Amino acid sequence: MAGNSSRTSSLAAGDVPPATLRRATIGATVGSVVEWFDIAVYAYLAAVLGGVFFPSDDPAVSLLSSFAVFGAAFVVRPLGGIFFGALGDRIGRQRTLAWVIILVSAATLGIGLLPGYASIGVAAPALLVLLRLLQGFSAGGEMGGASAFVAEYSPPRRRGYLVAWVEMGCILGFLLGSLVVLLLNLVLTPEQVVSWGWRIPFLMAAPLGIVGLYIRTRLEETPEFAALRRAGDVARNPLLEGIRDHWPAILRTAGYALFQNAALYIILTFVPSYQTETLGYTALVASVSSVASMTVICLLIPALGALSDRLGRRPVLGGSCVLALVLSYPLFVLMGQDSPVLAVAAHLGLGVILAIFLGPTLAAMNEMFVTRVRYGGFSLGYNLSVSAFGGTAPFLVTWLISRTGNTTSPAFYVMGAAMITLVVILTARETAPDRSRKP
Secondary structure, eight states, X not given: OOOOOTTTTTOOGGGOOHHHHHHHHHHHHHHHHHHHHHHHHHHHTHHHHHHHHSOOSSHHHHHHHHHHHHHHHHHTHHHHHHHHHHHHHHHOHHHHHHHHHHHHHHHHHHHHHOOOHHHHTTHHHHHHHHHHHHHHHHHTTHHHHHHHHHHTTSOGGGHHHHHHHHHHHHHHHHHHHHHHHHHHHHHSOHHHIIIIITHHHHHTHHHHHHHHXXXXXXXXXXXXXXXXXXXXXXXXXXXXXXXXXXXXXXXXXXXXXXXXXXXXXXXXXXXXXXXXXXSOOOHHHHHHHHHHHHHHHHHHHHHHHHHHHHHOHHHHHHHHHHHHHHHHHHHHHHHTSSOHHHHHHHHHHHHHHHHHHHHHHHXXXXXXXXXXXXXXXXXXXXXXXXXXXXXXXXXXXXXXXXHHOOTTHHHHHHHHHHHHHHHHHHHSOOOSOOTTSOO
């Protein structure tokens, strides 16, 4: 899995041929599509999996149990970030990313083959938790590695645009998962989905993983890391060095990631179940809403990454947080008006707010770190925030709704995250290159 780094070993990021830059960006993006499809299908089938693995007379209890397992995977995200981040800063980005995709594909395939509670009793949910933990561990190494890979290839004044494709790949993975679930709901009866249809998306992990692994093993190591290795300047203990010398960047990364992931996991993974289980819409409406919102997000992300190359990262990121503070509550109220059209429109509005943030965020976070500790430093800060505020979001807001009866509770979670991240953005320096200066 070493790949071929000879062609990039003597190149600086700005000297990379366009074809090589395009191949690196596509390769990292396709791998992210596979990684996040594998993770997303669990969220979109949470209500079904609750009944299969956590049967209960109360559907809310089954759904809470399913979301608790969804959140459990995020507990190990920081551990995965530490492990793969340190590995990537020592042996290289390309080889580490190949191992990441092997692990997540194997874990997802295992879920697809797992017997339900009716067949093997309590062993079923126990094994489900184990496989979700493996998924979470691998995900801890994906975002930091893939975004660092593209960032280290990119010309500085195009970095926002190019790194945004990695984020778009993540949402595209979610979109692909949503489309598969939508197709299941269209061609199968609810009984068939519960009986065996839910397994299909998980079994797709095998062929998708093979494709992603093939692409990643054919990539070349980044010019920046190749130069670091050639100079003998690779960190011996990148984790220790990152925490000791770059802890402010790690904390700022966690602050940026707070809103990114709290909003993402509410808008993309919680809302579909919220629309069906809490607001009473059909599964078809929820699936159409997800597909429409994620399509819009995917279309907007690269353009907003490019916009941050011109305006700077902070104005775009801060603008998203302000919009979230102003519009989240009205949009959730709109979603609950017993109108499928308004529900989809509200979901689209939330998606646009999220897309504005997702466009520049990965570039901004990567620009906080030097090459020696970029993979690990990013992964540690990012995954600490994801673990605390992203993966727990579906469970917490479901619990809040059930305890308070307030169906707009998700809005307050998003608004709180936006406020904290906005403060971090306002106190951080601009990392995008100054376009007023000549290169």
